Amino acid sequence: MTTSFGAANTALLKDPKLQIPSFRGLMSSGSLASARHARSVSVSSPSPSVIRAVSTPAKPNTASETKRSKVEILKEQSNYIRYPLNEELLTDAPNINDAATQIIKFHGSYQQYSRDDRGPKNYSFMLRTKNPCGKVSNQLYLTMDDLADQFGIGTLRLTTRQTFQLHGVLKKDLKTVMSTIIKNMGSTLGACGDLNRNVLAPAAPLTRKDYLFAQQTADNIAALLTPQSGFYYDVWVDGEQVITAEPPEVVKARNDNSHGTNFPDSAEPIYGTQFLPRKFKIAVTVPTDNSVDILTNDIGVVVVSDGDGEPQGFNLYVGGGMGRTHRLETTFPRLGEPLGYVPKEDILYAIKAIVVTQRENGRRDDRKYSRMKYLISSWGIEKFRSVVEEYYGKKFEPFRVLPEWEFKSYLGWHEQGDGSLFCGLHVDSGRIGGKMKKTLREVIEKYHLNVRLTPNQNIILCDIRNAWKRPITTALAQAGLLQPRYVDPLNITAMACPALPLCPLAITEAERGIPDLLKRVRAVFEKVGLKYNESIVVRVTGCPNGCARPYMAELGLVGDGPNSYQIWLGGRPNQTAIARTFMNKVKVQDFEKVLEPLLYYWKRRRLSKESFGDFTTRMGFEKLQELVDKWEGPELAPSRYNLKLFADKETYEAMDKCAKLQNKNAHQLAMEVIRNFVASQQNGKGE
Template identity: 50%
Template sequence: MVKSAPPPIASRKPSKVEGLKERSNFLREPVATEILEDTTHFSEDAVQILKFHGSYQQDNRDNRVKGQEKDYQFMLRTKNPGGYVPPQLYLVLDRLADEYGNHTLRATTRQGFQLHGILKKNLKAAIAAIIKSMGSTLGACGDLNRNVMAPPAPFKNKLEYQYAWEYANNIAELLTPQTGAYYEIWLDGEKAISAEENPEVKAARQRNGTGTIFHDAEEPIYGTYYMPRKFKACVTVPGDNSIDLYTQDLTLVVITNDEGELAGFDVFAGGGLGRTHNKEETFARTADPICYVAKEDVYDLVKAIVATQRDYGDRTDRRHARLKYLIHDWGVDKFRLVVEEYFGKPVEPFKPLPEWKYRDFLGWNEQGDGKLFLGISIDNGRIKDEGNFQLKTALREIVEQYNLPIRLTGNHDAILYDIEPDNKQAIEEILNSRGVVTNPGQIDQLARYSMACPALPTCGLAITESERAIPGFLERIHTLLDKVGLKNEHFVVRMTGCPNGCARPYMAELGFVGSAPESYQVWLGGSPDQTRLAEAYIDRLHINDLETFLEPIFVFFKKSRKKGESFGDFCNRVGFEAIREFANSYKPRTVGGVGKARHRITVRDDVYDVLKEAADRQGKSMTDLVDEALKLYLKAE
């Protein structure tokens, strides 16, 4: 069985991007031509191909001036399987952030780094410097396999973690684009010195007989058209959900035998969070258990899953192109049967797994070989110097002085490891002198478990603020929790500036998703361990109404929770109907019996529905809309 192109779909043309990929000569053009031009930006066609090379063209909306050209700049994203960043690469990224970027580094929620603010004229020099420092940006964006995640904890005495890192690297290697375009454009054809390719992985990439590869092609796995959309993968160990395994297109779970040796992998597939407001055909989805695969067959099974999505994924509608939609439309059983055709034999049954738990590995820990690792909390992943807080300088000093590698986490934090115990105090002093807290108990707990995407001003998809807004949101939530008697309560809060879900808000206990300027869709009911999808509770909440909206929900939580029950589990258990019923009858509190209470009026259900629809349509809060209407009515009287 040999596949060569997507199955034809009657009367439906492939999307424009499919044509661009076909004409790009395996990701060369028009980037190779336009990088030589003395301009500030690329054409729209080049921008689509540039993504495969790890860069997004952006413009800083804060700097827009009417009648002038946009403030064009570029975001560069690195590809770091398992979040591994060697010391020499980190120091180069730190330097590039100052030399060409905006003086910050952004740790991503997929264990890579982003550099923001790079000008087109400096793009080639920046990418070349990363490649020459054993790094890469190839495939960090675009319609192919993205960064392969793995648990970041550097346990040297736990074989399952060693296997997870090894196979995260191997799967990343297996699915790396083979086109020569990357080195031709950014290093003038000179391939960087790199570690010898794993011969087992190299053989697996070329192995065929069931239609998983294209013979004698520059891209044996991807072919001319690459994937229909992005493809996200991770490798983890039983019980460790530090990488949001249910949100991935493909998850491998290490399974060991009684001696602790690698036997094979449980396989999940079909997770993904991107969606579009007001388009019900787009939705967030958690991955399904698919099968078990022995270690000697794992590369062939990965290729079979990739080939199934490559050949049957929707190439006409990019909103419907992720693997999650294929599995949703087909069902798991049909998907499994097609994968078996590519695999060449039946798959084995999924093996039982323990309960999943989220851990962030912050603070000082023993790594099992006499050395230590230190997990450092980074607010929204932004490594910067600001006033007395100088995380960027502190990390540079430590990496320079002690030559330490870093593992980035799926919660955009960082782990320094291979630390000699004798150096612990000195490292602690460097961080403390720069205002960096290392004791997890001293970190604000809401901030510790929160995430936000960059959003405005640079992300072209952002509808509203996220990274710049979430600190204020968390402060207001703290104040409200204190007011209702939940001072020490914390839960997972995530925020994005648009519905694409880069900070994975749909798995949060409390998720904010940008839906209009200064307004958010609110999601409730995810679990603390990210094992359950939240649900949309309200489509548009204006930032001015945050306290009015959350107070009755928090009070209901306090009054009706079970012992030890988390906020997300509570919302999921009682259901939205009960929450709405309580909120509608709730009378706002005042602190100590004094203070300004918000007056409330009740409207009939039919009026409420019309009011809500009008508020959503106009992008206003219902409070503001009622206020305007009443003022006009009373004035007319």
């Protein structure tokens, strides 16, 4: 990239609608003489009057300094994400100040307090790990399990980005917990903050070439975009560097500056002192496998193989993202769109070019509009592609044709392809606690298993010998970790964010509310005559930020006030369509008034194999609203079947005790057992 390109595109890189300034425009008339000199200056102390390492290449002086958000100033003054966190951690206070609260996010932590409590705030910290592909070693799993008991609230949480969240850590224990994670093959670096987040990839430990290649690519992208300035280790392990070998192609791509992507001689060659305008999300997968919600990411990377299954290159999607603000139509969820194809040897350079384009041109004045999706929405894909190609140094090849996407959960028992088995386990809302936590630890420790975390908040046990299958299955079932055929289909695809009580952004319940909501959805299914094995994708969040990706759901519930939700309709089971707002501020007690007519008419008016999401889109919201407004209840014929499931009190009590492990009632569990038994007999697979 040359200086002439930057000058020629000054007008190109501004948009009057969203007022997106070029990152180069952050250089004020009173700043350093040239950006190249600025990039080489190290920060020894915070100084609000000097902007360092924020622009490449140089740009002519501007008349006035471009407005920047408070967080941008904090990043600039932080000495590469150290100050004032390093000082705040030394105080006796149970919390850290506002500036340190922003800075600690880059280290993988959020300051929180319980909103259920009254009186003085009881501060604690949530830690989030960074696990590309969801890979978790046996050693790290056992460490996280221990830390949850010793320093947390006794539970682990699996996130929608294949990581752990550890809640309830006190400030005085932060350094102990962080250093323990680091010394046990883990990291929280970059799990939060304005930089690349955890890189997703299919969690299944299959030995197929394309899966292995996708997972290795995710590892390499994560390494490429890992901060280099050492701030993380300075703060948590007193500067002790944890050396991990990087593939030479990663080091080469990071250091390459042939197209003006880097800050020469900077501690952060890709990020500079300002890092990115906002968080950045990347997912890698193989054709058909949409376990990663590929279209919701800033960059979606898809392996393209030849007829022999040998990976040749990658299709790239750009511009996905979920976050929005209620009743502000200039904020919106967005699907990624095709950018082009690159040969496999170029993938790191292409990723870097996209990241740098966002670094240079994403908005830094208003964080509501700082995600890359707004830059692409403003510019259009053609203009975005042309700017990325300048940093890439090549033209993108045409996007390759892909087959239809499918949601893959990888639950149950499967062959890995190397003689071993893996077992995918459903975990409601990703929350591991109680007997489930104890049993999982016992199994993982006894058989020395590695694990994978999935983007659907589930866990996969890997490298299991055939002889271990039966005892492991028995042990897990006793803790309520059942095979998928015994789990309600609604629960299989449902997701919720943590929300209350700890998330400061939550407006209403999500994780704590979804068990009851799913029971009520199941009751409506039964009332309108839908079959048990039919299902819809339900996702619930406590606020509009969309952490559980509700805008891709067939039925998305987004917190919109105390005990009320927006209802979003129109997503698809394979997560390839964006939902739209159907109703606002629906009180939780009025849920059935909306859901009953929608499901009733889906059953009666749907086309062959038409999903609920596609049905709502085809019908149109005006017609659906009319059906809801006129609803007086289903006209159902009396049931032909009336089973008396329990003949004695002892059987009922035993079934009820088992059902409670799965957050169900005795009747629901008994019906599931009967249905599954009948199905197995019909399929000739009775046990």
